[in-house]
Amino acid sequence: MKRFEDIYTERHQDAGWSVVQAATLLAEAQRRRCSSLVIYAALELRMAIEQLIFTIICVAKGSVDDPTVQECRKKDGLFRILDDVTPGYSKRCRFSNALASFYPGIPQVAEWDVRSLKRYYTALSDLCHSQLVILGMAATPEKWDKRISLLEEVYAFLAAGLKKGTGVLTFKGADSVALDLWEKYLNGTISLEDVQQRFALVKPVLDSRRIQT
Incomplete structure (x- = not known):
């Protein structure tokens, strides 16, 4: 019987799916004390954040055209567009809540903390790309605990946010x-x-x- 069977499921372009994958990889990394699995978990969390950022852009713009998609693919393009649309995204969330407050059956919208998404994305990128960060991580308790703590923090943030109502008014x-x-x-x-x-x-x-x- 395979361990952590959800790892073998077909890939989905969904932030929640990546967060679940990261949780499984992180648990297995701790069990085996395996640095490679920590990196894979970090990659999944980073992909989840990318998906959420693109979703925020879509929500803020109402729709996404080809020029926006092409800009997102450029180096740091995703963050540049995110910075441009964040004020509109925040306003859309608040506007949705203002109208929803008149209808008790409609849940309030939970607005994503964009600053935290950007901060965690940068921290995860350092872990994924820097060999100096990865080197000797499993051999040094302090390094290991620091990286594991970061991933657990990011996972908790994303999981909590995904459980809330993050949809907005169309x-x-x-x-x-x-x-x-x-x-x-x-x-x-x-x-x-x-x-x-x-x-x-x-x-x-x-x-x-x-x-x-």
Whole structure:
């Protein structure tokens, strides 16, 4: 019987899948005290973060065109675009929560901590690429414990975030009132408090329309 069978499953382009793989690899690395498995776990965690960053870009932009994809593939391109879209992503999450607060059945959105994603990505990259970091890692308890602690910290951060509701409001088929509020909030014309106050005024009308249709 194979050990840690999930390692042998077909690969998925999904952050959650990579996080599960990393957890299994990390557990086996600790059991065997194997540096190679630590590196593989770090790679999976880094790929999970890449997937999440690209998802944030997609959410912030609403859709992703070919020029954006090509820019993401360039050296440091992913971070450059992430820096550009982060303010819009944060606003979209807050706007989604503002409207969701009127509907108890809709969960609140959990916004990813972009700074932590970038910090962990850099730390994992150092572990994956630097031979000086890897050299003698298993032989020195201090080095081993430090690397394991880092991976456990990153895993805990990602796992906790993935368990939360990180989806955001889609504007596909949205009412023109919501679209108008979003555009005004995005460009800074109105505040989040204004959004809530204005939506509270039109919500009864919107609800009655849904009942009639």
